[in-house]
Ligand SMILES: NCc1[nH]cc(CCC(=O)O)c1CC(=O)O
């Protein structure tokens with residue numbers, strides 16, 4: 001009987017006056033089923049494992065709890081794993097442009113501005129084959145369509161609207177998220193309209209964001225995602241969507257979006273960085289007037305309370321990796337689903353370290369995604385979505 005032999009081994013160790021390390025090892029670490037194997041196995045298999053020369057002979061510590069028991073095998077580790085990645089939780093951000101060939105993004109190796117009719121469809125088909133069935137679309141607007149007030153953002157025939165329609169026509173069950181903000185369409189490179197003294201206009205901007213959101217819903221979007229950080233935009237967009245009959249179109253709010261240096265590669269991809277101003281027109285060089293200060297924690301709870309009251313369906317934290325405390329705080333403050341955006345700079349850092357041979361790409365990326373989910377993210381926006389889904393299939 002395995003249980004009996006285990007007890008006997010234990011008893012003999014306890015009664016022995018001379019304890020050896022290998023006795024202690026057998027007593028404390030062998031599960032009972034293994035003990036049976038050892039007792040019944042042919043003699044050659046009973047050869048005790050060797051210790052390195054010089055190993056000190058010590059009595060076992062008198063420990064009631066040894067956490068390592070729950071990590072002792074791959075089977076046990078898998079059984080107790082709290083966080084499991086699945087491609088169903090990934091949202092893949094894609095960049096599109098109004099042409100045919102894909103144009104690689106220098107600062108984001110492996111990502112391209114996809115031709116909206118060609119590369120975009122191929123890429124999304126590839127994503128779906130790995131189980132990634134949610135995308136967010138970012139259009140690269142040519143300079144001649146940009147303006148100070150960004151009317152192109154609600155052009156019913158604009159690149160974003162055409163891309164959304166084509167995606168939904170081609171893949172009706174694909175979940176299509178959109179970006180709502182003025183920066184890809186604004187000559188000054190801000191998410192809102194810029195007054196000559198450098199003030200970013202809030203309510204005027206929200207008025208256009210509502211028109212943008214409705215135009216995207218008309219194109220077939222499933223989830224409207226305001227990334228602009230204007231006050232009151234979630235409630236205003238909710239009202240505008242409902243007034244147009246889009247009560248089933250959801251809102252994923254960029255609730256706690258920080259004024260982060262990690263957005264650099266994204267702004268390269270869309271040529272959307274704030275432009276230099278001049279004497280007559282001051283243009284803030286960063287987005288600190290509306291995006292949150294990375295030094296602040298409590299403010300995220302205030303933003304979350306407002307977005308929830310205004311009708312957000314999903315609340316996002318952005319960036320993700322350096323803001324895990326914010327993800328956890330939002331998760332604990334609401335019953336809404338939480339998303340986190342592993343942004344362009346996070347992607348590019350990992351790619352650069354992997355390319356230099358400093359990190360194992362697969363392991364480091366999966367660890368970053370596990371950490372984001374463990375912190376509380378139900379959904380993760382990540383440029384690694386397709387790669388990670390493939391790695392998970394192999395695992
Ligand atoms: N509304 C702009 C927007 N929407 C998503 C991102 C960043 C995403 C990324 O870095 O991957 C940004 C950049 C910014 O705020 O300047």
Ligand SMILES: [Mg+2]
Nearest residue numbers: 229230231303
């Ligand atoms: Mg807000």
